[in-house]
Amino acid sequence: MKAHVSSILLGVRDMDRAKRFYTEGLGWKIKNDWGVSVFFEADGASPVGFYGRDGLAEQVGTRPEGSGFSGLVLTYVVRSEARVDEIIAEAQKAGATVLKPAGALPWGGYGGTFADPEGYIWSLGYSDQGEDQPYAE
Secondary structure: OOOOOOOOEEEEHHHHHHHHHHHHHHHOOEEEEOOEEEEEEOOOOOOOEEEHHHHHHHHHOOOOOOOHHHHHHHEEEOOOOHHHHHHHHHHOOOOOOOEEEEEEOOOOOOOEEOOOOOOOEEEEEEOOOOOOOOEOO
């Protein structure tokens, strides 16, 4: 198995709220909306989509209950500290909860984190160290 993700599918409790947050709040474009699932324009990366949480849990053979840290963090690397600040502000305005305000990171980078309205955690980061950064934009 290769270190590659074909798509990222997040189970959501409130499909309409999730779509509003990502489209109106963060400016994502919907590619396909099938009612039970939604996929966004991938812009050359792994596609991200939503599926009803109960249905997705059933599909993969688990239960939908659970709370707290799931062990999953979605990472978004940008080319400047200013862009980290902009995205966190956009997300907060759209209804995200800022978990860690943007600032200097112990390893020398700059970043912060927020949770979307469903609780999925996004880590935003910037670093001028290294030449092979996995930039999202």
